[in-house]
Amino acid sequence: MRKNQIIIKACRIIYQGEDELKRLLLGCVILFFGVLVFSTPVLASGKTVVIDPGHGGKFSGTSGYSGSKTGYYEKQANLEVALKLRKELKALGVTVYMTRDTDRHFASTSKEDLAARMKVANHYARGNEDNTVFISVHHNSLPSKPTMRGFETYYFDINKGIDPDYPPAPLQKKYSPESRRLAKLVHSSVLRNAPVVEGRGLIANDLFVTRNAHMASALVELGYMSNPFEEGLIKTSNFQQKAAAGLAKAINNYFKVYEVYSLNGKRLKVYLNQENALSFAKARAHAYVFDKYNQKVIYHSENLYQVEHKTLGILYESYDMNRALKYAAKYRNTAVVKEKSGEVMWSNYLPKTYKVEHATLGVLYESFQQERALAYAKKYRNTAVINQTTGDVLWSNYLEETYQVEHSTLGVLFESFNLEDAKKYAKLYRNTAVVHRETGEVFWSNYLSGTYEVEHSTLGVLYESYSLDDAIEYAEKYRNTQVVKESTGEVMWTF
């Protein structure tokens, strides 16, 4: 891979809807005129988690069973688990933000504090909401019932309806199915990994932070600090570490899905299984599949168009040809190339490969695209489409096809301007030969033996070919050789 290509790949732009594109464009700083400088994206990208350690500063959270004596309040336990979770997630390669990583509050009233907290959280997700998860860490309390204990997970569920007094953010309505999926994973994973019993279970409700998160969200109450036994457990580093590990595993698993999107970036379906996602996407005319864990598009119904610079390599990629064309037009020495076939769709420096030639009027039209040249040529009589690089006639409505596929007994089966096409056809049958229409030269056969022999003075026949030129080329490589026409014994060339 060319050096520039590596840099550019690191900064590759794949069209995934308007917002995604804007975000990526912002992340890619391109200085042109000779030097290209790419910076890594400055805004959030890839798998991202916003951890919210509940309360903080003047808001201590529950004082639990003994906090008023020891000074160890909920806000501290929340932060201790959150910091451990951050470490676990970073080890998994996830980008992590925290609403707070010190003992602080966000506003002077608790209501304003929650609003300000979510503003911070949503800012971190901005432009990358699809790939961001919000986890709020809390510990519970029920002083009237000190025996109450256990772990609980909360999330917003659109299916339970909306309380007009506690409306969700519009984006949370959109992400509600993802919040449910996240909460389920979190709930079972913490129960599996941490030494804690289940409290009231997995609960759908409309807590302020979960319903106002602009991303998939869940809130955990890791245990009851009003329960003396559980409070003691919660304060241990061992419990905190196991709870953090359980949360991290759940979040890691949350990303292991394949999402099918429409071309305008609307998520149509989420699959755990890659094959199912692919078959769903392929059954639709226009769709792409996003491997969320590896953060890459693994299938796209459209062709990928690359903007290639003469010396700098690939500058830009898009599944939308018009975007690629628009981008390419901004710079000199660029070409838009179809990634799969390598076909040049447009260029401001490459010669146009395909020309439409008229029998008497000369060149009528030139294009980078064979299809366009063909469409143009078909509008007129006495035209031919010619590949200017190879000189091959690709199509004509007046020239006679140059290459014929001849069968030993059935005669001419097929004609083409293209030798490779003729060969391909000939190979489908036995006893065929590809013959030049005018010269009668045999280019390929599966039953004729070679027409021209390369003979060595002492070693005998070294090589056989249907083509005299080919035989001579071979013979020239050795001394004491001559080329003989097999049928007549005539010497065609001698060393």
Ligand SMILES: [Zn+2]
């Ligand atoms: Zn709390």
